Amino acid sequence: MDYGLGVRLDRPFGQAVEAVTAALKEQGFGVLTTIDVRATLREKIGAEIEDYLILGACNPALAHRALLADRRIGLLLPCNVVVRADGDATVVEAVDPQTMVALAGPDGGLDEVADEAARRLTAALAALATLG
Structure with missing residues (x-):
């Protein structure tokens, strides 16, 4: 199952963010x-990786509709968006x-919310x- 949507940008990490x-x-x-993630791994375990941010993105109206359909959906909110350096480019991926x-499950009433969020x-x- 492919669980992400993404794009590669020919721009530096900071501009991409x-x-x-x-x-x-x-x-x-x-x-x-x-x-x-980069700073956390460096601080906690001394590991080095490329610039890597996880952005917790939320559309309040969609989140509200999802919570009305299934209160447990909060386990999957907010929508994670990853911005990571890849050489001279930056990769952006969203769940x-x-x-x-x-x-x-299909009976959760989340189909319409997921369609709009997607x-x-x-x-x-x-x-x-x-933007490139």
Whole structure:
């Protein structure tokens, strides 16, 4: 099962993070959390990896609809968006909201919410792809 949506950007990591945040905002998502995986691994275990952020993106209206359909869906919220350096480029990947439906089951009432979230995340990634 492919559980992600992604795009590769020919731009430096810092610029990509700003562009991702703006593209998500344009689609109604805010970034609730930012986990700096690189800094955490360096601090906690002395490991070195490329620049790597996990952004916890949330569209409040969609989150509310998902919670009304299934209170346990909070286990899968917010939508994780990864921004990671890959050489001179940056890779941006978002969890496919259809993963929620696959895990919660078809009777969970999440189909429409996942469809809209996927449409919005895909639109954000498509907007990023035009930036290069």
